[in-house]
Amino acid sequence: MPSSYTAGNEYLTPSRIHADRAAATLDIDWSDGHQTRYDFVTLRWLCPCAFCRGEAGMPGWLDSKPTLTEAQTTLTDLELVGQYAVAPTWADGHHTGYYTFQRLREECPCPEDAARRATTPHAAHRLG
Ligand SMILES: [Zn+2]
Numbered sequence: 001m002p003s004s005y006t007a008g009n010e011y012l013t014p015s016r017i018h019a020d021r022a023a024a025t026l027d028i029d030w031s032d033g034h035q036t037r038y039d040f041v042t043l044r045w046l047c048p049c050a051f052c053r054g055e056a057g058m059p060g061w062l063d064s065k066p067t068l069t070e071a072q073t074t075l076t077d078l079e080l081v082g083q084y085a086v087a088p089t090w091a092d093g094h095h096t097g098y099y100t101f102q103r104l105r106e107e108c109p110c111p112e113d114a115a116r117r118a119t120t121p122h123a124a125h126r127l128g
């Protein structure tokens, strides 16, 4: 039996996205019933943009393990990008990161998903 994670795209389709600025959390309810909660700091560290992550083999800003300021971890706006991603705007003005739903689901910080990542590490091939 395929699990809901592999059966279709339900697990990649948010039914609700809610940023709570007071609690500094981003909640995502998925169509398969799963719930994901990011705190803003965790979310900021996941920024997938070329500046943060680097490109063409060059390390990005986040690779230098910077100390993030409060402005850099305060979400001021969240825009939907088509049907596949959200683009947060941070209080320091950074807004170039498109977080795909796939990435948001794959990096879900809940214990269940943390355990799944631990048993199927996708970084393993880099070690060989
Ligand atoms: Zn970025």
Ligand SMILES: [Zn+2]
Residues within 6 Å of the ligand: 034, 035, 036, 108, 109, 110, 111, 112, 113
């Ligand atoms: Zn999860």
